[in-house]
Amino acid sequence: MEILNLFREIANNPNDYVKTWKEENNGKVMGYFCSYTPEEILFAAGALPFRIFGTGGNISMADAHLQAYSCSLVRGALEDTLSGKLNFLDGIIFPHTCDSIQRLSDIWRLNIGFGFHMDVVLPVKLNTDSAREYMVNVLKKFKQRFEKELCCEITNENLKASVEKYNRIRTCLKKIYEIKRENPDIISSSNIYAVVKASMVMDRNVLLEKLPRVLDLLEDKKSEVKYTGKRLILAGGICNFPDIYQIIEDSGGAIVWDDTCTGSRYFEGTIDPNGDIIESIAQRYFERHVCPAKHSGLFNRGEHIVRIVKENNAQGVVFLFLKFCDPHAFDYPYIKEMLDKEGIPSMLFEMEDLLSSEGQLKTRCEAFLETL
Amino acid sequence: MTNKETVEDPEKEKRKIKSVKKMKEIMTNYYIEAKTADQTGKKIAWITSGGPVEPLIAMDVIPVYPENHGAMIGASKMGVDLCEKSEEMGYSRDLCSYARTDIACSPINGGPIGGLPKPDMLICCNNICGTVLKWYEIQARYYDVPLFILDTPFCHTEFSIEAKEYVKKQINEYLKFLEMVCDKQFDYDRMKQVGQLSLKGQRLWQAVLDTTVHQPAPMSAFDAFFHLALIVTLRGTQIVVDYYSSLLDEMRERITSGISAVHNEKHRLLWDNIPIWYRTRWLSEKFASHDACLVADTYTSAWCSSLKYINEGNFLDTMADGYTKIYLNLGVDKMAEHVIEMIDKYNANGIVMHSNRSCKPYSFGQYDILKIVKEKRDIPALVIEADMVDERSFSESQIETRIDAFMEVLKARK
Ligand code: SF4
Numbered sequence: 001m002e003i004l005n006l007f008r009e010i011a012n013n014p015n016d017y018v019k020t021w022k023e024e025n026n027g028k029v030m031g032y033f034c035s036y037t038p039e040e041i042l043f044a045a046g047a048l049p050f051r052i053f054g055t056g057g058n059i060s061m062a063d064a065h066l067q068a069y070s071c072s073l074v075r076g077a078l079e080d081t082l083s084g085k086l087n088f089l090d091g092i093i094f095p096h097t098c099d100s101i102q103r104l105s106d107i108w109r110l111n112i113g114f115g116f117h118m119d120v121v122l123p124v125k126l127n128t129d130s131a132r133e134y135m136v137n138v139l140k141k142f143k144q145r146f147e148k149e150l151c152c153e154i155t156n157e158n159l160k161a162s163v164e165k166y167n168r169i170r171t172c173l174k175k176i177y178e179i180k181r182e183n184p185d186i187i188s189s190s191n192i193y194a195v196v197k198a199s200m201v202m203d204r205n206v207l208l209e210k211l212p213r214v215l216d217l218l219e220d221k222k223s224e225v226k227y228t229g230k231r232l233i234l235a236g237g238i239c240n241f242p243d244i245y246q247i248i249e250d251s252g253g254a255i256v257w258d259d260t261c262t263g264s265r266y267f268e269g270t271i272d273p274n275g276d277i278i279e280s281i282a283q284r285y286f287e288r289h290v291c292p293a294k295h296s297g298l299f300n301r302g303e304h305i306v307r308i309v310k311e312n313n314a315q316g317v318v319f320l321f322l323k324f325c326d327p328h329a330f331d332y333p334y335i336k337e338m339l340d341k342e343g344i345p346s347m348l349f350e351m352e353d354l355l356s357s358e359g360q361l362k363t364r365c366e367a368f369l370e371t372l
Numbered sequence: 373m374t375n376k377e378t379v380e381d382p383e384k385e386k387r388k389i390k391s392v393k394k395m396k397e398i399m400t401n402y403y404i405e406a407k408t409a410d411q412t413g414k415k416i417a418w419i420t421s422g423g424p425v426e427p428l429i430a431m432d433v434i435p436v437y438p439e440n441h442g443a444m445i446g447a448s449k450m451g452v453d454l455c456e457k458s459e460e461m462g463y464s465r466d467l468c469s470y471a472r473t474d475i476a477c478s479p480i481n482g483g484p485i486g487g488l489p490k491p492d493m494l495i496c497c498n499n500i501c502g503t504v505l506k507w508y509e510i511q512a513r514y515y516d517v518p519l520f521i522l523d524t525p526f527c528h529t530e531f532s533i534e535a536k537e538y539v540k541k542q543i544n545e546y547l548k549f550l551e552m553v554c555d556k557q558f559d560y561d562r563m564k565q566v567g568q569l570s571l572k573g574q575r576l577w578q579a580v581l582d583t584t585v586h587q588p589a590p591m592s593a594f595d596a597f598f599h600l601a602l603i604v605t606l607r608g609t610q611i612v613v614d615y616y617s618s619l620l621d622e623m624r625e626r627i628t629s630g631i632s633a634v635h636n637e638k639h640r641l642l643w644d645n646i647p648i649w650y651r652t653r654w655l656s657e658k659f660a661s662h663d664a665c666l667v668a669d670t671y672t673s674a675w676c677s678s679l680k681y682i683n684e685g686n687f688l689d690t691m692a693d694g695y696t697k698i699y700l701n702l703g704v705d706k707m708a709e710h711v712i713e714m715i716d717k718y719n720a721n722g723i724v725m726h727s728n729r730s731c732k733p734y735s736f737g738q739y740d741i742l743k744i745v746k747e748k749r750d751i752p753a754l755v756i757e758a759d760m761v762d763e764r765s766f767s768e769s770q771i772e773t774r775i776d777a778f779m780e781v782l783k784a785r786k
């Protein structure tokens with residue numbers, strides 16, 4: 001269990017972890033948003049990719065820049081940086097996704113004095129040849145600019161080594177998910193969440209040593225005892241509320257798979273380390289199931305969610321969105337309709353912040369699980 | 373129009389813009405033509421407000437604008453009802469109310485004109501927001517028709533070479549898409565004429581807007597909100613050119629005979645963001661009662677912003693620039709520069725910003741724009757929190773108090 005404590009500690013206090021890391025390694029920390037950041041390129045340059053979640057809680061400084069109708073991720077991240085909590089960043093990377101992140105990038109660029117700022121304006125379509133060509137060009141340029149900012153050269157060997165490591169990280173995370181779905185009892189979802197979240201902030205070389213140990217631990221605990229609770233799929237955007245898992249588990253359910261950007265969208269798909277690596281990185285984005293801020297066909301997300309429900313023998317879907325999140329809110333009715341047609345029950349929970357939502361979520365969850 | 377008003381105020385009658393009647397006729401005919409397209413065999417394309425309409429006109433396709441529809445729904449105060457319907461359909465109240473009301477209209481033929489005509493294709497250009505992408509996906513599923521997405525990468529600080537190449541390629545894909553859906557060759561000669569007409573229309577519209585440089589202004593932003601519909605919906609046709617020519621004449625005429633939009637204009641204000649459609653009259657009267665005229669706005673001028681980039685002789689090739697570098701597709705600092713240019717050009721001494729819950733790309737960043745504007749030009753600002761269509765987000769008493777307080781500040785400065 002010690003190993004899980006390590007992950008939990010980092011997940012609970014990512015900023016402290018990374019500050020220590022920076023001192024000890026004299027390294028560069030690159031803040032980033034969203035699973036469409038080509039982390040592999042950052043890592044190849046020896047930098048530490050650090051995912052920004054927004055710590056939540058009281059918003060005071062961000063109010064001078066953002067209206068109250070922006071999602072808690074965007075406001076929380078701005079609050080963190082304005083209040084100096086992210087001063088350790090050497091740079092920040094904004095991949096283009098939703099309208100809110102787009103404007104957050106502008107506001108950040110105009111108000112935050114430290115670190116360099118990079119926008120990665122990826123295509124919105126992920127299903128045409130011209131979009132693929134554009135994406136490859138954007139990623140190539142990104143690499144060049146990054147080399148310039150860090151005064152380093154990212155060789156092909158570095159890149160290759162980086163994607164190979166990322167492939168191993170992603171495969172490990174996926175295996176952990178697979179064990180969880182076979183034996184939902186052996187590890188709590190909040191522990192899994194801690195592992196995934198820590199994976200997005202910690203030293204990736206250390207991570208690569210630690211992840212297999214989590215796997216070993218789980219392999220040892222595997223049993224033939226059948227899980228008797230309710231099997232659920234979690235679908236949504238970023239999930240930064242570890243307590244949710246506890247609430248679901250306390251209500252008698254387990255999340256056996258997910259479609260979130262702090263979950264399966266992060267680890268699905270590996271990158272071909274042979275051939276043109278930048279093209280391979282683009283290829284993964286084209287093949288991986290999309291986030292709703294991107295376009296790849298009209299039914300593709302709905303079909304994906306129906307598929308993972310079936311593949312994982314789930315009984316229901318919990319949609320969890322941040323309040324004011326447009327892309328997810330627009331997709332919800334059609335996906336729900338597709339689930340309804342298949343006779344798959346679902347519930348939607350929109351979160352503003354955890355404190356005000358917790359009690360309500362508990363009641364809703366219990367009621368939902370009872371119907372399954 | 374109530375009798376009371378006509379009797380009460382001949383002054384007001386004099387101030388009315390005479391072209392309005394003609395404009396209403398044109399819009400009515402346009403919608404009749406669109407709604408009877410099944411009888412004339414013409415195809416209908418739904419297209420986003422910032423989308424490249426010229427190739428559609430060249431292909432004889434009738435363009436229909438769900439956003440204009442949204443504005444009509446707002447203006448006819450049908451927004452709340454339709455917003456509630458969309459909520460019943462599962463759409464969150466926090467989403468864009470143009471999108472919500474349009475989506476809610478489809479299954480019930482709702483709204484002021486009994487629904488838009490069914491599309492044969494959908495053309496979505498994301499140069500205004502990411503919302504349109506989701507909205508058009510929804511409509512493409514509902515109507516089961518082909519969807520073309522013109523992806524115009526956001527220009528935080530630049531329109532990069534690779535982005536430009538990408539947009540150019542897509543314009544070719546767009547023409548191919550049209551050839552496929554319309555089952556005929558693209559007419560490049562016709563396109564040349566349409567391109568010229570489009571630019572002519574844009575220039576005339578800009579000239580109309582520029583008449584308010586004159587003090588007092590012959591029209592206000594509220595008039596511009598109304599007359600905007602043509603440059604949005606019929607850009608690229610002779611109708612627009614003719615209409616704006618005569619509107620321009622009327623404005624010049626008003627200047628000569630000293631007719632202003634606001635009697636006794638003392639304060640000149642700049643408006644930012646989409647109008648609050650269900651309250652334009654109330655707001656206009658409210659500001660007029662303080663001798664304030666909204667002389668310009670960042671919204672209606674957006675349809676001429678491509679003028680700088682499009683080359684008359686080579687419309688198709690320069691379209692990538694024209695359609696990517698529009699106001700809403702630029703970084704906040706660029707937007708602020710534009711606002712400052714407008715303040716100078718129209719000699720505005722105050723700025724009114726509509727913080728519009730519906731439109732995140734237009735509203736997020738407004739505070740920073742204000743900060744930049746205040747650093748460079750010392751003028752008072754007012755932020756109104758509301759929504760363009762959903763009246764539930766409008767608090768009259770609160771807004772009234774804020775306007776009054778703002779006007780006091782302005783008056784004290786004079
Ligand atoms: S939660 Fe939604 S609105 Fe917020 S940043 Fe993510 S995609 Fe954008």
Ligand code: SF4
Binds near residue numbers: 502504646731734
């Ligand atoms: S109002 Fe804003 S969010 Fe809605 S369609 Fe227009 S630009 Fe997009």
